[in-house]
Amino acid sequence: TNVSGESNCAYYSQYYEETRIHTSNSVLITDTIHKTETYKGNKYNNSKDIKIKYKKDSILPLSIFDSDYDNSNEGTLSININGTSYLYKNVQCNRFHPIKLEDSGTLSFNSPKPLIIGDPINIKQIKKTSAQKKFVLVIFIDGFGSSWFQMTNINKLIPNTINFFKAGLTFENCFANSEWTLPSVASLFTGKYTHKSKIFHPRYIKAFDSKSKTIAQYFKEDGYFTQMISGNRKQHLSSGFCSGFDRTIYKHLLKHHEIIYELIESHRVFNKRNMFHWLSFFDTHHPINGTPSFSAKSNLNLNDLLTTNSNRKIKSPFRSYCKFSSERQKEEIKQWDFHMKQLYNFIEENYSDSEILVTLVSDHGDNQMENINNIPELLNTGRTRVPLMIRGLNNSNNHSKEIIENVDLLPILLNECNIYYDKKNIDGNLPFLLGGKERNYIFSESIYPDQTYKATIKDLEYEAYIESKEATKDDGSFNLKNATFKLFEYNIPKQITDENMKEKYKSYFSNYDIW
Numbered sequence: 001t002n003v004s005g006e007s008n009c010a011y012y013s014q015y016y017e018e019t020r021i022h023t024s025n026s027v028l029i030t031d032t033i034h035k036t037e038t039y040k041g042n043k044y045n046n047s048k049d050i051k052i053k054y055k056k057d058s059i060l061p062l063s064i065f066d067s068d069y070d071n072s073n074e075g076t077l078s079i080n081i082n083g084t085s086y087l088y089k090n091v092q093c094n095r096f097h098p099i100k101l102e103d104s105g106t107l108s109f110n111s112p113k114p115l116i117i118g119d120p121i122n123i124k125q126i127k128k129t130s131a132q133k134k135f136v137l138v139i140f141i142d143g144f145g146s147s148w149f150q151m152t153n154i155n156k157l158i159p160n161t162i163n164f165f166k167a168g169l170t171f172e173n174c175f176a177n178s179e180w181t182l183p184s185v186a187s188l189f190t191g192k193y194t195h196k197s198k199i200f201h202p203r204y205i206k207a208f209d210s211k212s213k214t215i216a217q218y219f220k221e222d223g224y225f226t227q228m229i230s231g232n233r234k235q236h237l238s239s240g241f242c243s244g245f246d247r248t249i250y251k252h253l254l255k256h257h258e259i260i261y262e263l264i265e266s267h268r269v270f271n272k273r274n275m276f277h278w279l280s281f282f283d284t285h286h287p288i289n290g291t292p293s294f295s296a297k298s299n300l301n302l303n304d305l306l307t308t309n310s311n312r313k314i315k316s317p318f319r320s321y322c323k324f325s326s327e328r329q330k331e332e333i334k335q336w337d338f339h340m341k342q343l344y345n346f347i348e349e350n351y352s353d354s355e356i357l358v359t360l361v362s363d364h365g366d367n368q369m370e371n372i373n374n375i376p377e378l379l380n381t382g383r384t385r386v387p388l389m390i391r392g393l394n395n396s397n398n399h400s401k402e403i404i405e406n407v408d409l410l411p412i413l414l415n416e417c418n419i420y421y422d423k424k425n426i427d428g429n430l431p432f433l434l435g436g437k438e439r440n441y442i443f444s445e446s447i448y449p450d451q452t453y454k455a456t457i458k459d460l461e462y463e464a465y466i467e468s469k470e471a472t473k474d475d476g477s478f479n480l481k482n483a484t485f486k487l488f489e490y491n492i493p494k495q496i497t498d499e500n501m502k503e504k505y506k507s508y509f510s511n512y513d514i515w
């Protein structure tokens with residue numbers, strides 16, 4: 001599938017590690033059943049015209065494309081490498097096959113079927129960078145709000161994760177810039193607020209515009225091998241989230257142990273490269289699978305199951321508290337952390353702290369928590385406060401109460417890796433603790449078609465909320481004329497009536513391009 005165009009190239013997805021394909025006319029069914037592998041490259045209908053120059057120590061992703069039969073094993077391919085021909089028969093079609101290239105030279109091909117050929121990827125570091133960080137990793141956990149840190153013994157919930165990041169820095173007051181996954185992840189990728197990234201629509205797929213440079217593009221341009229392994233449908237390839245990644249492994253609801261395996265497996269190939277990885281874990285989200293995993297279900301109380309009131313058709317930001325859902329999610333998080341120890345040990349065994357930069361982030365809180373409705377607003381602290389944990393910083397103070405936003409992740413990573421970025425083109429801010437400027441307050445917003453536009457500004461004393469009278473239009477436009485305004489004490493459902501204080505916080509919204 002051609003998922004995103006860039007000049008004469010595109011990003012192409014093929015089936016990955018699939019013995020047999022079960023075809024379906026529904027994309028939603030297909031990407032739940034089958035794992036895919038995506039590379040940037042070209043599709044050639046006439047292979048006789050193909051000539052590719054390559055450098056030594058690289059791999060070339062190649063797929064024989066058969067539009068008639070997904071399970072074809074009858075691919076035939078002739079490869080000429082520097083004058084020597086190789087004939088391959090019975091090649092499985094519609095899958096990428098990495099061709100190892102040891103010497104520099106020229107390749108030519110001959111195949112009766114169309115070919116998809118990815119860009120050659122170096123397996124040794126060629127471009128010299130100023131970065132000391134050889135291994136940069138973003139661990140993205142869907143729906144893991146900071147409420148877990150307040151409501152549970154976090155050392156028992158995720159002991160391996162806490163132990164790994166104890167040598168780093170945890171921002172206790174980080175806030176997501178939206179209330180649900182798609183726009184929130186877009187802000188993490190671009191360092192921009194939703195009204196600037198324009199990624200918000202729950203039904204229509206829209207790719208990033210040319211003005212929005214993504215986190216992977218920064219690292220790729222700096223010479224890193226870039227890879228995303230994702231089980232999150234809101235990072236669907238057709239939305240452009242694969243842009244800038246040399247390699248993307250994707251399957252909706254891809255399990256965490258498979259994600260860990262894929263990273264370690266790829267490390268065997270690219271261990272001589274500087275690497276940037278983005279891992280998206282979805283099985284820690286609110287209960288979205290039909291049944292809990294084996295170990296999670298074995299630890300659940302039957303009484304909690306009988307008293308469930310969770311409705312899977314309701315989006316997570318709008319759900320009310322359900323004890324069974326909360327307990328199930330807790331067990332799923334424990335299971336995730338148990339298996340993450342393998343990844344943490346792998347990192348520590350292969351790299352020193354000066355060589356790594358590992359972050360843990362999330363996109364929104366979860367209103368399965370008991371305190372989610374303290375303030376009766378969609379963008380309350382329970383839904384928007386998320387963890388940001390970092391290991392590998394030059395400055396590691398363990399914990400910080402400085403208020404930051406998810407858009408700050410981009411400048412944090414780029415600054416620590418000495419990668420240039422234009423501060424004027426993003427909304428992200430380098431925290432004061434890391435050498436930047438401290439925020440006075442944070443900003444989050446909800447742009448959701450057919451619902452009212454909502455935004456909030458928070459510091460650690462007050463929470464201000466603004467909401468439009470009319471619904472947001474399908475194109476994301478909204479009107480704040482005669483908008484309602486409320487001010488609460490921080491994380492307490494007590495409205496402030498002092499008019500001077502209300503006008504002060506209301507004026508802060510004028511600093512954003514939402515009017």
